[in-house]
Amino acid sequence: MPASTISPADKDERMKQGEKGAWVSIAAYLFLSTLKLFVGHYASSKALFADGLNNATDIVASVAVLIGLRIARKPADADHRYGHRRAETIATFAAAFIMASVAVDVLWDGVRSLMRPVAVTPDPISMWVALFSAGVMIGVYSYNSKLGKAINSQALLATAADNRADVLVSLGAFVGIVGSLVFGWHWLDPVMALVVGLIIAKTAYEIFYEAAHALTDGYDxxxxxxxxxxxxxxxxxxxxxxxxxxxxxxxxxxxxxxxxxxxxxxxxxxxxxxxxxxxxxxxxxxxxxxxxxxxxxxxxxxxxxxx
CATH class of the missing domain: 3.30.70.1350 (Cation efflux protein, cytoplasmic domain)
Incomplete structure (x- = not known):
């Protein structure tokens, strides 16, 4: 059986490149989650606060991917004759579970907000924070998507899919806040929080399905x-x-x-x-x-x- 045309050194370098993508996501999520949670709370925007919670758990998911990529770089040993590459898939699996738990929390909070009789109008600053966040995540998604395809990393491509969902989430928060501020549709902000939760749940399911399919030896x-x-x-x-x-x-x-x-x-x-x-x-x-x-x-x- 001939060896792979890609040398072990090249594969190790690819995994290191994948770790860079995870670090980019972690840095972006740390900054954006802090900004959104702070502004969302004090500007009374449920959609922006839900988006901040989403980014906070994305930090944990990105750390899980980073750990998985680090373990996957380890060479084969006596207990792992095929190497440790499946650690990358397990990390992706863990990230999906984290995202799903956040989706449940965001959806529940959105339902409770809709049931409250008191209408709350968000502060205009929350609108601009949501739009700014969408712009940042477009850049992060583009970087991780290109890098994930270049190094053929399942975990990094899953991270890119999460980044793309975060763009939609931030845009959804922006729409909800604009509707509440401009048109007086106070119900739109918590409704967009529900939409945020559904987007997170959908992304979590897609990542979970791909990881579970691979772990059970499924193949396209x-x-x-x-x-x-x-x-x-x-x-x-x-x-x-x-x-x-x-x-x-x-x-x-x-x-x-x-x-x-x-x-x-x-x-x-x-x-x-x-x-x-x-x-x-x-x-x-x-x-x-x-x-x-x-x-x-x-x-x-x-x-x-x-x-």
């Missing part, structure tokens, strides 16, 4: 079909008898059983499997490929896909 069917097409198109492959793939952090491990002409020598069969492995590993995400070769017999696995 479209990507698996693409891998299958590569193997089927390889010279000497007469049949694919089994094909599996799973994620290990941001890497992909592929296992396949192929059938070749039974008259081929061991060396010739090994050459076919080596060619397939080299082609698949050239795909940046795929870290490890295991190809098992069997002699082709038409009566065996007749229901399987054949070339």
């Amino acid at each position: 069917e479209k990507e698996l079909r693409e891998i299958k097409q590569v193997i089927q198109g390889s010279e000497g492959v007469l049949q694919i008898r089994d094909l599996k793939a799973r994620r290990h952090g941001s890497d992909v491990h592929v296992d396949a059983v192929i059938a070749v002409d039974g008259q081929l020598s061991v060396e010739e069969s090994h050459r076919i499997s080596d060619q397939i492995e080299q082609v698949l590993i050239a795909r940046e995400e795929i870290e490890q490929v295991m190809i098992h070769v069997e002699p082709f017999t038409p009566t065996i696995g007749s229901s399987e896909s054949q070339k």
